[in-house]
Amino acid sequence: MSSFLKSCLRGPRMFWLGLFAITWGLSQFSFAIYKALDARWIVRFPKKYELPLDSWISSAMTWLVEDAHFGLFTFRDLTRFIAAVIELPYQFVRSLLIDGFSVGQGQQAIEVAPSISWIAIIGTMAVIALYARNAGLAMLAALCFAYLAIFGQWESAMVTLASVLIAVPIGVTGGLLLGILSYRHPWVEKALRPILDLMQTVPVFAYLVPILFLFGFGPVSALVATVIYAMPPMVRIATVALQSVPEEVKEAGRMVGCKPHQQMWKVMVPTALPSLMVGVNQVIMLTLNMVIIASMIGAGGLGYDVLTSLRRLDIGGGIEAGLAIVVMAIALDRVSQAFAIRRVRPRPDPAQPIYQRHPLISTSVALIVISTLLGIYLPGFRLLPESLTITTGSIWTAMMEWINVTFFDFFEAIKTFFLTTLLLPVKRFFSGIPWAWGVIVVGLAAGRVGGWKFGLMSAAMTLFIAANGLWAKAMITVYLVSVSVLIASAIGIPLGIWAGQSNRANSVIGAMIDTLQTLPSFVYLIPVVMLFRVGDFSAMIAVVLYALAPAVRYAAHGIRSIDQELIEAGKVSGCTERQILLRIKLPLAAPSLLLGLNQTIMLALSMLVITALVGTRDLGQEVYIALTKANTGQGIIAGLSVAFIAIIADRIVAALARNSQEKLGVK
Incomplete structure (x- = not known):
């Protein structure tokens, strides 16, 4: 074994092949031993040695809410103050859009002004x-x-719009202020980076558990969760936008005598405004992405309609509400994008x-x-009369029933093929990996790519997952993500290469990808569940659809950014189109392809947690169970486990992209 390991370490290809071969062999052996002798400790971390972190966190949260004092006020007073600050403008906007303004409570309420x-x-x-x-x-x-x-979705849509109109300004303002701090003080950027990484990689459901515990059930909790989820891109974009302001612009501001705050707000922020508007667009889309998830803790609106339809298996109602979210997302997305590229016009x-x-x-x-x-x-004039509205619920229901009846055998054949040839073998491989070897192999792989410090950090994160009794569910998560990313890349990269080489294909594929990126994540579940029912295959289809976009976009960008002189040199040398693609374009586009793979993995992980609603038994289900039981500790531990998987994958793929750029001499 030692001589084999030494030979593996001689070259990168042999290293990865050797690591895979050992892992596969141990997986098959340990799976057989586990089945024959019921030796669970081989595959799973021994139960008696598991860390009770979930109970410790739950106890700490209980103490924080019930017993923590900060001089003149308690922690409960603080959360109530934050809730009141958020609820006041939310209720005002909601009254303005749909409820109207009234005095009194319940049946005694008297309307004083209409919506x-x-x-x-x-x-x-x-x-x-x-x-x-x-x-x-x-x-x-x-x-x-x-x-x-x-189509009769106005009242629910206005409730959702009220949430967007409150969450987006808070997210944009908070993100911009943190971005300014990061620009002015590099130590702030370094301190925020791991926090932002966690905010973007911890599953959305994991946010809901402690927020529900702190703020209770209702729209305020939903707004807090939405802001936490939607703010990180604004912080990152604001920091990069301010750092990208040309030095001559800064110098011009200093020459006319601008003070620091004037330099920032009258020179740098206006200059960076087009980039900042991209951040605003991202906040809007992530906010809309949260409407269904936030409805689980009292947000209401279109998200609640979709969620209740899914629970009742009301096909028509779910599709109607889902389409309403899509329509609203398209309108807000296009308008915010227009503001991002809008030219400055002369003052009247x-x-x-x-x-x-x-x-x-x-x-x-x-x-x-x-x-x-x-x-x-x-x-x-106040609200379109119900007699003039149109409902398409029965049409969608009939259509889905007809598709199910007519193409049932076809769908079952596809499902069976993928389950038997891909999903189940990969699932068995990952499920049989012993936890101890899993920790070692992750550390070795990460260390090989990113250095020994990263290797130790990755091994520690993997050990954290195993020591908290989540190894089996983590392996199910890794298996589903691996298969989904493989299929998304197999579809997305060829489409991206095609789009990168053909303007006509780029316009058609670009429109398709724009549509996929506009759809909120939950919307993918509706047709998938109706056609394939619940299970791993349905989860895989939803994840592939959601995570496809970056694989296409980065592949197209990588192909288009290749220097034409290199392609011409290949043609002069007598290369065929196929040789130019395989020997010139793809190697030079490798860094972009790896970055696309990185983003595909991140989107797959974020979507996989949502697919817990369609029957997956992974870490996402663990987070969802914690939400239903209001178990803060369980939710946070499971959420951190998903975040650690995302961070390890992100750093490994990013390191591979850097290594590829260095080999090509690209900065």
């Missing part, structure tokens, strides 16, 4: 889109919001009347006032 008319909201969205770009975008935004009214003449200086704002205000006043006397 904004549905016509005014549609018109205002169209005006904002027109200001951001052009009449085409205004028409798209108006049609999207009109769809919500016509101050001598003109205000309605001439700001015609769009004046039009919006007039529309809001007139339609809302009419709504007091004509209910149809």
